[in-house]
Amino acid sequence: MTQEELDALMDGDIEGIDALEESEENQNDQSEDDLLEGILDEAVEDSEPKDENSEEIYPPPADDKHRVVAQLDEVTKESEEKASQVIDIMDEISEAVSYANEDLNDVLDFFVHQKELFSKLVEKFPHIKTFKTELEKIDEMIEKVKKAIESNEETQDKIMTAMEIMQYQDIHRQKIERVINIMRALIKYMNKLFEGKIDDEERVKSANHIHGDESETVSDEDIEALLEQFGV
Secondary structure, three states, rough: OHHHHHHHHHOOOOHHHHHHHHHHHHHHHHHHHHHHHHHHHHHHHHHOOOOOOOOOOOOOOOOHHHOOOHHHHHHHHHHHHHHHHHHEEEEEEEHHHHHHHHHHHHHHHHHHHHHHHHHHHHHHHHOOOOOOOOOHHHHHHHHHHHHHHHHHHHHHHHHHHHHHHHHHHHHHHHHHHHHHHHHHHHHHHHHHOOOOOHHHHHHOOOOOOOOOOOOOOOOOHHHHHHHHHOOO
């Protein structure tokens, strides 16, 4: 019991005691409400993003720079053109290597013939060191030509492998085109789904404000500006 209640009791003021008790109960209720409100406020603050500089993300305007299907069409067209150019260049390289191998085979035949000739000379004139030296040089050149031919053949194999890998680019292009076709089909479906029997020109304009609305009114200019932003 508080001092105020004790004084009221000594004075015989029962109503005063009741009023004091009611006042204390109201204060307790109010403190509990304030505590609950504080807890809720803290919970809301915790749920909100901490970054004060964070901004809402809006979709880009539907202009030429942001048209998805158009950009995908450009990607498929350019990638197909570049892939075709790369394959043509690789084909030219492979053809050049093939011509080089033909020339190297002719050179190899020449050195083989020279080897036979100098082998006979070494047999008949073993005391002449020049013939033996030339024969050794011919053997070295034959080995070098053979290695060059083998290297060119390996290069051709790698070129063919690269050209086969480039074929996957066409598969990727087909996958992108499939995505484009699905997107276009969805667009047509959505347009068909929301299609009405009344032309838009014949429709009554939407009211800017309806009785009971608490939000701010939007003018026709604001609506047109919003539509222009999305490219509609």
